[in-house]
Every structure is written in structure tokens, then in C-alpha cells.
Amino acid sequence: MCSNDFKILKQGAEAKLYLGNYLGKPTVIKERFKKKYRHPDLDESITKERIKNEARSIVRAKVAGVKTPSLYLVDFERRRIYMQYFEHSVTVKDFIINIKKKYTDDSAAKLNKVARIIGENVRKLHIHNIIHSDLTTSNMLLVKDDEKDINQELVIIDFGLSYIDTRAEDKGVDLYVLERALISTHNDCPDLFSKILEGYKAYSNTNIKEILHKFEDVRARGRKRTMVG
Amino acid sequence: MSDYQYTSYLDPELKTSLKIFLFKNVNNVDDIRKNIIGGVWKCAAIKPSLVLDPFQVIVAANRAAIAEKFGNMITKTVHSEIIYNLSISKNISQSLKKFGIDQDESLLLCFLSTDDDNEFESVVKQVDGEQCPLTELSRYTDIKQVKDVYKLGSVGKDTDLLDIIVSRIVTKNFVTF
Numbered sequence: 067m068c069s070n071d072f073k074i075l076k077q078g079a080e081a082k083l084y085l086g087n088y089l090g091k092p093t094v095i096k097e098r099f100k101k102k103y104r105h106p107d108l109d110e111s112i113t114k115e116r117i118k119n120e121a122r123s124i125v126r127a128k129v130a131g132v133k134t135p136s137l138y139l140v141d142f143e144r145r146r147i148y149m150q151y152f153e154h155s156v157t158v159k160d161f162i163i164n165i166k167k168k169y170t171d172d173s174a175a176k177l178n179k180v181a182r183i184i185g186e187n188v189r190k191l192h193i194h195n196i197i198h199s200d201l202t203t204s205n206m207l208l209v210k211d212d213e214k215d216i217n218q219e220l221v222i223i224d225f226g227l228s229y230i231d232t233r234a235e236d237k238g239v240d241l242y243v244l245e246r247a248l249i250s251t252h253n254d255c256p257d258l259f260s261k262i263l264e265g266y267k268a269y270s271n272t273n274i275k276e277i278l279h280k281f282e283d284v285r286a287r288g289r290k291r292t293m294v295g
Numbered sequence: 296m297s298d299y300q301y302t303s304y305l306d307p308e309l310k311t312s313l314k315i316f317l318f319k320n321v322n323n324v325d326d327i328r329k330n331i332i333g334g335v336w337k338c339a340a341i342k343p344s345l346v347l348d349p350f351q352v353i354v355a356a357n358r359a360a361i362a363e364k365f366g367n368m369i370t371k372t373v374h375s376e377i378i379y380n381l382s383i384s385k386n387i388s389q390s391l392k393k394f395g396i397d398q399d400e401s402l403l404l405c406f407l408s409t410d411d412d413n414e415f416e417s418v419v420k421q422v423d424g425e426q427c428p429l430t431e432l433s434r435y436t437d438i439k440q441v442k443d444v445y446k447l448g449s450v451g452k453d454t455d456l457l458d459i460i461v462s463r464i465v466t467k468n469f470v471t472f
Binding site: 088089091118122131137141 | 305353449454458459463465
């Protein structure tokens with residue numbers, strides 16, 4: 067249960083999202099509810115670790131130059147993270163679907179631009195060894211520029227599954243997760259991922275060969291390492 | 296005088312509001328310090344040079360009041376907890392020294408109060424200085440010092456500093472920066 071004027075926005079397997087006003091700002095509360103099948107002590111420590119992990123990645127991403135929601139309160143007692151809600155935003159998923167729906171002359175250019183920005187931002191996370199683990203177009207927002215109504219800034223959300231790792235393998239898997247997500251959500255944009263990858267490569271050269279090599283490996287075998295042999 | 300009072304509500308479960316006053320040309324800083332440290336005045340006095348935006352104080356104060364409610368404060372009083380929270384360091388005395396007032400001529404005075412609590416009025420009257428509207432805060436902010444104390448030296452120039460600052464404040468107990 068969440069207090070006062072907060073309205074439920076979404077319910078997932080791990081958490082409920084509420085929307086309301088907190089400290090004078092439009093706010094999302096992510097509340098990780100209790101799992102009755104777990105021992106209470108274990109449940110508490112798992113939840114606490116996950117909240118810490120998510121908040122830590124959100125803060126690190128900011129320093130990496132990737133826009134993420136501001137954090138207003140991390141509350142272990144109530145099992146919640148209070149964070150910024152972007153009122154004037156669309157998910158990249160809806161943005162792409164809308165572009166596809168009403169095709170205009172500049173549609174391709176718009177798609178390419180957004181793909182490049184996505185690639186750059188994923189690269190920024192990876193340079194700082196942040197593995198998001200759930201890169202989908204629903205977990206990316208485009209925030210509208212108030213004056214011109216142009217979708218300017220990309221925000222990456224939901225770091226619930228993220229972790230820190232330096233290995234190229236993990237970055238390759240992260241890219242693979244994104245590719246798979248695009249294939250299932252945007253199968254009418256076949257070259258979207260390759261454009262994203264171009265942005266990813268163009269942003270920085272560091273370690274790029276190894277990451278792309280690992281990505282190809284992962285692609286060939288699937289996300290999990292084979293347990294055979 | 297009350298024109299210069301800035302009030303913000305905190306977490307709805309607390310039923311508490313934060314009142315912030317900005318003073319300049321203060322002549323009795325030593326007395327103010329003594330009264331706060333001695334527990335006579337129940338408020339926090341903060342260096343305005345390290346405050347980029349009132350929201351920074353609101354987030355720190357809210358976190359302090361929540362910690363008081365749940366009984367997990369790090370410092371002795373909710374007011375010192377506000378100052379401790381403003382800092383991203385876990386060292387209490389360094390944090391209080393850095394963000395608390397010293398020989399400053401300008402200061403921010405912060406009160407946590409319930410609706411029918413007017414204790415702050417008598418305290419505010421005893422400050423020997425000029426009250427200013429909080430909208431003038433930016434005149435006292437020293438961006439260089441802010442960047443230094445929040446370790447923001449390496450961030451790009453388009454970075455939203457307040458975003459990083461508040462996010463670091465609320466994660467200071469488990470993230471190292």
C-alpha cells in the first residue's frame with residue numbers, strides 16, 4: 067500500500083509503480099512488495115540488495131553522462147525508491163511505432179537519429195561498466211523539449227536487473243538482449259539495430275573489437291553459455 | 296518578514312514541513328552556533344555557498360526526518376542529520392564542519408515544524424542580520440565549491456548538477472563516489 071494521492075501506474079513481478087507528487091515534484095515510487103513464499107529475513111535482505119543495486123546504477127549512469135531519473139528517497143523500511151517522473155516524455159517504443167504509423171519524408175532521418183542516440187548512450191553505460199540487462203525500447207524515454215516539442219533527450223530507466231562488470235562478454239550479452247527485444251517489438255524496422263550499433267561503435271573505440279566479437283559469439287549461441295561439453 | 300519564509304512539505308507520512316530562511320550580513324554567528332550546538336535552538340544552520348538549490352536542502356531534510364521516524368539516524372539530532380545528509384561523506388564531524396556555519400556572514404536557517412508549531416518565529420527574531428528571499432540563494436552559491444564538495448569535477452558542462460547532487464545525497468549510505 068502506498069500513501070495519499072499516489073495512483074498505481076504499473077504492476078510487475080517484482081514491484082509496483084505508483085505515480086504522484088512528492089516534495090513538490092512529479093514522482094514515481096517503485097515499491098518492491100513482500101514475497102510471501104520467501105522467509106521474511108531472506109526476503110528483506112534480497113529486497114534491500116536489489117534496491118541498493120538499482121539506485122547505485124542509476125547514480126553511476128548519471129556520471130557516465132546518461133540521463134536517468136533523479137532519486138528523491140531510497141527507503142529500505144518501506145521498500146521503495148522515490149524517483150523523478152518525466153511528465154513530458156514518450157517511450158522509444160511508442161515513438162518508433164508512431165513514426166511507422168504516419169510515414170513522412172523525414173521518418174527515416176528521425177529513426178536514424180534516435181538509433182544513433184541509443185547507441186551512444188548504451189556505449190556510455192558500457193564504458194563505465196554498467197550492464198543494464200534489460201535494454202528494451204520500453205525502458206528508454208524521449209523527453210520533450212518544452213519549447214519546440216522535439217524529443218530531445220534520451221532517458222534510460224529500470225535498472226532493476228543491472229550490475230557492474232568490466233567483461234566484454236557481459237557487454238556483448240547486453241547488446242544481444244537489445245537486439246532480441248527490437249526483433250520482437252519492432253520487426254517492421256529491420257535495420258534499427260544496425261543503426262544503433264553504428265552509434266555504439268562511433269562513440270568510442272575502446273575495447274570495441276572485443277565487445278563486438280563477443281556479441282557475435284553470443285548471437286551465434288544465444289544468451290547463455292552452452293552447458294554441453 | 297514572513298514574506299521571506301520558504302516552506303516545503305516533506306513526506307506525507309511525517310506531517311512535517313521544512314522552513315528555510317536566508318540571512319546575510321549576520322553579526323552574531325557565534326551565538327547562533329552556540330545556541331544550536333547547545334540544543335537551545337532546534338534548527339540547522341547551513342552555509343549557503345554549498346547549496347545550489349533549495350531542493351537540495353529539502354531532499355536532505357526529508358531523508359533526515361524519515362530516519363528520525365524509523366529510528367535509524369546517524370547523528371544525534373534530526374537537525375544535525377540534515378547537515379550530515381547534505382554531505383556525501385560518511386565522516387560526521389567533517390560533514391558538519393563543511394556544511395555547517397563557521398565564521399560565515401550569510402547562512403540558511405532550517406526548521407522542521409508541524410502546522411501549529413511557531414517556535415521558529417522567536418528564533419528567527421534573534422538572528423542579527425538581514426533576511427533575504429530564498430530566490431536570492433543563487434547569489435551566495437559558489438559553484439566551484441559545490442562541484443568540489445560533491446566531487447563533480449569530471450562531469451560534462453551540460454550536466455544537471457542538482458540531479459546528481461540529490462541522487463548522491465539519498466544514496467550516500469551505500470554508494471561510494
